[in-house]
Structure formats: structure tokens, C-alpha cells
Amino acid sequence: xxxxxxxxxxxxxxxxxxxxxxxxxxxxxxxxxxxxxxxxxxxxxxxxxxxxxxxxxxxxxxxxxxx
Numbered sequence: 001x002x003x004x005x006x007x008x009x010x011x012x013x014x015x016x017x018x019x020x021x022x023x024x025x026x027x028x029x030x031x032x033x034x035x036x037x038x039x040x041x042x043x044x045x046x047x048x049x050x051x052x053x054x055x056x057x058x059x060x061x062x063x064x065x066x067x
Contacts, residue, residue, distance in 0.1 A: 020048035 023043040
């Protein structure tokens with residue numbers, strides 16, 4: 001992911017590496033300790049996710065319509 005910064009009239013682009021984690025690591029994180037059940041269903045085995053991706057998936061799921 002790139003981050004743009006401006007100083008004076010010079011624009012620079014810095015590459016920022018986003019850390020990704022496996023489903024197992026995310027489920028065991030304290031940040032998501034109260035959402036393990038949802039994460040087990042939303043996340044795929046063998047795929048890695050950033051915290052931003054996980055937050056977006058959960059947000060989209062929670063805003064979904066009840067059937």
C-alpha cells in the first residue's frame with residue numbers, strides 16, 4: 001500500500017507494508033476475542049488477512065439483513 005505525503009511543493013510516495021495474519025492468528029488475537037464465532041465463519045483457511053480487511057468483513061456482515 002502506498003502512502004502519499006506532501007512537504008513544501010514536493011510529493012513523495014512511500015511504500016507501507018501491511019502486515020497480514022492467518023485465520024488462526026487473528027482468531028487468537030485479543031482484539032477479536034469476543035468475535036471468534038463470526039470470524040470462524042467469515043475467514044477462509046489458508047488465506048491471510050490484514051486487520052483492516054477483517055474489520056471490513058465483520059462490519060459488512062453485521063450490517064447485513066436478517067433473513
